Amino acid sequence: MTAPIETPAFAQPANADLGSYVRAWWARTKAGDLGSLPILVGLALIVVVFGALEPVFLTSANFVNLLLQMSGIAILGIGIVFVLLIAEIDLSVAYVSAVGGVVTTLLLRPGDPGWPWWLAIAAGLTVTTFIGFLQGLVITSFGVPSFVVTLAGFLAWSGVVLILTTETSQAGTIILQDDVVLGLSNTYLPDVWGWLLALGVTGGYAAVQLLRQRSRRSLDLDAKPTTVLALQVAGLALVTGFAAFYANLDRGVPVVALVVLVFLVGWTVVASRTRFGRHVYAVGGNPEAARRAGIDVDRLRITVFMISSFMAGVGGVILASRLRSVSTNTGSGNLLLEVIAAAVIGGTSLFGGRGRVISALLGALVIASVSNGMDLLGLPAGVKFVVTGLVLLAAVLVDSISKRGRAA
Numbered sequence: 001m002t003a004p005i006e007t008p009a010f011a012q013p014a015n016a017d018l019g020s021y022v023r024a025w026w027a028r029t030k031a032g033d034l035g036s037l038p039i040l041v042g043l044a045l046i047v048v049v050f051g052a053l054e055p056v057f058l059t060s061a062n063f064v065n066l067l068l069q070m071s072g073i074a075i076l077g078i079g080i081v082f083v084l085l086i087a088e089i090d091l092s093v094a095y096v097s098a099v100g101g102v103v104t105t106l107l108l109r110p111g112d113p114g115w116p117w118w119l120a121i122a123a124g125l126t127v128t129t130f131i132g133f134l135q136g137l138v139i140t141s142f143g144v145p146s147f148v149v150t151l152a153g154f155l156a157w158s159g160v161v162l163i164l165t166t167e168t169s170q171a172g173t174i175i176l177q178d179d180v181v182l183g184l185s186n187t188y189l190p191d192v193w194g195w196l197l198a199l200g201v202t203g204g205y206a207a208v209q210l211l212r213q214r215s216r217r218s219l220d221l222d223a224k225p226t227t228v229l230a231l232q233v234a235g236l237a238l239v240t241g242f243a244a245f246y247a248n249l250d251r252g253v254p255v256v257a258l259v260v261l262v263f264l265v266g267w268t269v270v271a272s273r274t275r276f277g278r279h280v281y282a283v284g285g286n287p288e289a290a291r292r293a294g295i296d297v298d299r300l301r302i303t304v305f306m307i308s309s310f311m312a313g314v315g316g317v318i319l320a321s322r323l324r325s326v327s328t329n330t331g332s333g334n335l336l337l338e339v340i341a342a343a344v345i346g347g348t349s350l351f352g353g354r355g356r357v358i359s360a361l362l363g364a365l366v367i368a369s370v371s372n373g374m375d376l377l378g379l380p381a382g383v384k385f386v387v388t389g390l391v392l393l394a395a396v397l398v399d400s401i402s403k404r405g406r407a408a
Helices: 018-030 037-053 060-085 093-107 117-142 146-168 179-186 191-218 226-248 255-273 275-285 287-292 297-323 335-345 358-377 381-407
Strands: 173-175 325-327
Touching (some): 018 226, 037 358, 037 381, 060 093, 060 255, 060 275, 060 297, 060 335, 060 358, 093 117, 093 146, 093 325, 093 335, 117 146, 117 179, 117 297, 179 297, 191 226, 191 255, 255 275, 255 358, 297 325, 335 358, 358 381
16 A cells, blocks of 8 residues: 655645645645544534523533533543544444443442452453454454444343343442442542643643654654644643633542543554554555555454443443443433544544544534533423534534545
8 A cells, every 4th residue: 555645735845834834734624634623613613602602601610510521422432433443333332331331330339249449340341342342253254234233232232231230220220339430520630630630731742742743854754843833732731721720610620531531642642653553544544455455454343343342331431430320221312422423523534544533532522512501501302412413414514525625
């Protein structure tokens, strides 16, 4: 597989100045490479509209609630991003997360069996990862479309959740009784730690970008001008610093935000800095070309579905922690819609081969903001579904239009 040829209009010479960088960026944008621009514009519109309609939306207390609300969606969305990158789909992710949450909660019951929190979580994640292995194995071994296999999983795992909850509790609700797991979504960092987290994120980003710039310049490849890099770091410092400051006005930065950040950084490294990540993008771009290049496409697909189910298990534990319990309706509702919408709205292409792990975070922020704003306005459930569906449709249309632009 050869790299695409870059035309002069899109070329960015090594050690380019600010003007050359901006012109190259504008040329890519006009050609359909929109990056994170649509999501940033959408977030700005959401803040303006809901802030004007309901002032409570802009309060620090609601900001902390928003961080809690988006955490589970973001975690599940990270797994979905990997699935979409190889041009597949996972419709079972919501109920797989429910299985992970239910299994963990059952194992944490005092005295029956009363497992330690770390072992119970490990067991729950092992179960969900094995579910991903089974579904991926069926897809690759029998050539069944992932849509059909995971749709069957959607039904089967919802039944498993129903069986586990009703067989162990007549009321169908099992209370989570471990302080450590409960603390994931109900504990907040001290103010100083919130500031240190913001500083660490900004410093880490700056270090990575500087190293990348030095490496590319040493190879005489295109690199971001120092001015652009400084502006990006300053912008990130402003955003993270304001987030820490605003959260500290209320309860502080939730511990679960730190959990999301750890997984976000870890999977970003996997997707962008490892051979496995390069293979994921290659398979999503052209599976047959990837196979001819020596990539074990079937093994990679199975691994991706295992990643999706593993992250679903993590999300299930976080959602159980936030609700302090699991029940017969865990994983139901619009969770599946929100998770897939988060990945797509964040910029991951449904056609495979294009997207980033951070798409899950950006999309989750949009979905949670829209849902949060409509809840504050007291809109009925039907209107919420319509609005969320329209937001998803808009994201898909932007993806389709940008794809046509890049092809042209």
